Amino acid sequence: MQNFTPLDHIETGELDLEERQALRRVAGLSTELQDVTEVEYRQLRLERVVLVGVWTSGTAEDAENSLLELKLLAETAGSEVLEGLIQRRPKADPATYIGAGKALELRDIVEASGADTVIADGELTPAQLRELEEVVKVKVVDRTMLILDIFAQHAKSREGKAQVELAQLQYLMPRLRGWGGNLSRQVGGRSSNGVGVGGRGPGETKIELDRRRIRERMAKLRRQIAGMSTAREVTRHRRKSREVPAVAIAGYTNAGKSSLLNRITGAGVLVEDALFATLDPTVRRSRTADGRLFTIADTVGFVRHLPHQLVEAFRSTLEEVADADLILHVVDGSHPDPEGQLAAVREVFGTIEGALDVPELVVINKADAADQEVLDRIARRERDSVVVSAHTGAGIPELLELLESRLPRLDHEVRLLVPYDRGDLISRAHEEGEVVSVEHVEDGTILHAWVLSSLYSELERVAKPVERV
Structure with a gap:
């Protein structure tokens, strides 16, 4: 065993056989909890875990970042991380994931550290899971199982719980x-x-x-989710029929999406420094500076190698992204690998029909904690971007200006006399359009406003031009 040090300047092909087969510690992954209240929201008992990953491609930094993310996932699930280990291999061992000899080394480390669980940084086959458990003599959990467990802890709504349970059962079925x-x-x-x-x-x-x-049980859950997604479809169709523009906030987990929603709308959504704090989509209404109404939705966060069971189960929720007029793609500017986060989220977008066709504005968040060189680098690569801090409010005015410029315009100006018995149209003008002035006269209400096409057509049928009065 030896300490793991970054190998930034060593190409993958130059590593010799001994280096490739070594199982090496990753420094700085141990969790030291001073106060149990730090994890009091978690439903599972605190487990002592050893992390293990297989580095098959990319740089040493990529491998470290992947294991660091696994550490954050494990802590979010309520675990205490004791060790982090990486083995360099061309591909994962089909029997024991890290190879028979290294599995025995892992068993010795587990015994010495007093760990009760091993978490693998990948999705293990049923055979790999069984064989590795036989060797290390403690419970083995893979990345997919870990993420499903976190989703199960954080789901609050009836739909969210049903989606998570369906994903868990899809994962469990071949592993019985x-x-x-x-x-x-x-x-x-x-x-x-x-x-x-x-x-x-x-x-x-x-x-x-x-x-x-x-x-x-899976058949019953699918029927329930289909019924709930139908209700969601009706709501979305109602918004579209009224031509209210829709904005979706999407991005990597813990990038600050809920904080951004709160900053824009004052929604008061739960904000927590934890992965997958938001599972149930939140839709709020807001207005641009010129008075135009729009909806803004906070969606579930993404992560590298998001289990396909979750993508399938949460499809109805993720469709909020595809149905939007604009996506605010939030990325954590202070993260060690923000470009990797952007790529991982866009990979999930590719699985949602129509999502890649929606205009995207990259919001580089956490500017107050990020390195300026990193912010500049991302901004150069992402031409359609803005740098903000949802925590301090820096950059939010610029973001709102950009958002306003990207939303569909109110392209019809009206100056009409609306009968008093059609006060509902006046209300819609206030709600959906930009009202310039309202004047009450004997025959009705003189409305001067900018409105969308649907309301313009209805006003033309029942109202009279002011010039004819």
Whole structure:
């Protein structure tokens, strides 16, 4: 074993065989909690874990950043990180993920540190999970299982809980394990509805019964989610029919999306320095400086290698992004790898039909904690971007100006006499358009405003031009 040091200037192909096969510690990953209240919101008991990753491509810095993110995920789930280990390999071992010899080394480290769990920085196959557990003699959790656990802890709404449970069951199904014939369920006699002598057999094994129950539960959850997504579709259709522009805040987890929503709208959404603090989408209304109404939605955060089960389960929620008129793509400017965050989020966008076609404005957040050189580098690469700090408010006026310029314009000016019995149109003009003036006269209300096409058509049918009065 040896201390892990960055190898920024060493190309992957130059590493010798011994270097490639080494299992090396990553310094600075140990969690030291001074106060248990730091994790009091977590539902699981604090576990002592060792992290292990396989570095197959990219630089040493990329491998370190991936394991650092795994550490943050583990802490968010309520774990105490004792060690972080990386093995350099061309690809993960098909049997034990890190190779048989290195798995034995890992077992020794687990025993010496007193860990009760190993977390792998990747999605393990059922065989890898089983074989690695056999060697290290403690519970093994992979990255996907960890993320699903965090989502389960943080989901609050009925829809969010159903989506997470469906994703967990999709992950669990191929990983069910049975332990021999003692789990067979015999049928026969009165309990088998009349099947007696000659009708008895091995019956349904425990694992088969579990699989059937899981399939039935998944079918029920899909029906529930479909019903809830229909209600969401109706709401979105209503917003579109009224031509209220929609903005979606999207980005990497813990990039400051909820803080930005609060800064723009004063929504009072939960803000927490934790991964996946927001799982249930929040939609708020706001107005531009010239009075135009728009909606702004805070969406679930993304992460590298987001489990495909979650993408499928949260598809109805992620569709808020595809239906938007503008995406505010928030990136953490103080993160060690902001470009990696941008790429990971855009990879998820690619799985959502229509999301890549929506105009995107990159919001480089946490400017108060970021290095100026990094901010300048991102701004040069992302021409359509703005630097802000949701914490201090710096850059927010510039962001609002850009947002206002990107939203659909109010392209119809009206100066009409609206009958008093159509006060609903006056209300819509206030709500959806930009009202210049309102004057009440004997025959109705003289409205001078800028409105969208749908309201303009309706006003033309029931109102009279002021010049004719």
